[in-house]
Amino acid sequence: MAEGLDDVDRRIIDELRRDGRMSMRTLAETLHISRANAYVRVQRLESTGVIRGYRAEIDPVLAGLGTSAYVTVNLDQAKWRSVREELRTLRGVEHIGLVGGEFDLVLLVRARDNADLRHLILDQIQGMNGIVNTHTLLVFEEPVPAGPPPAAPAS
16 A cells, blocks of 8 residues: 555654544644545544554653563474464564565564563573574663654655
């Protein structure tokens, strides 16, 4: 659908990325379009999967997840789908990226503390059928990005 997005669609996406709780009235006023137009466009963006959902942005430290790491994973290529599905069930695995290069997956994991992180990586992830090895990169600091999220690319 990306090629079917116009400037108004991209502006809607940008506004909702800034504030997913924005009312249709506020969205329409911000973009100088009618509420009916805003509603129809948002509904279309949702039904076509461009907008996949709305969620709260959580501060991991304040939510009790003070330890974060990126974990690179090498796996048995024939088992990547089952590994992916099993990783999706693990509490603490926030992001899974299938990548090309010297490893197969990059994970962003969050845990209460180092002991919890150790259990997640060494016991749960490395214990999965299909995982060959992992490498852990501990995150020392995650600065909050300045300003609004980047604008959607123009077509």
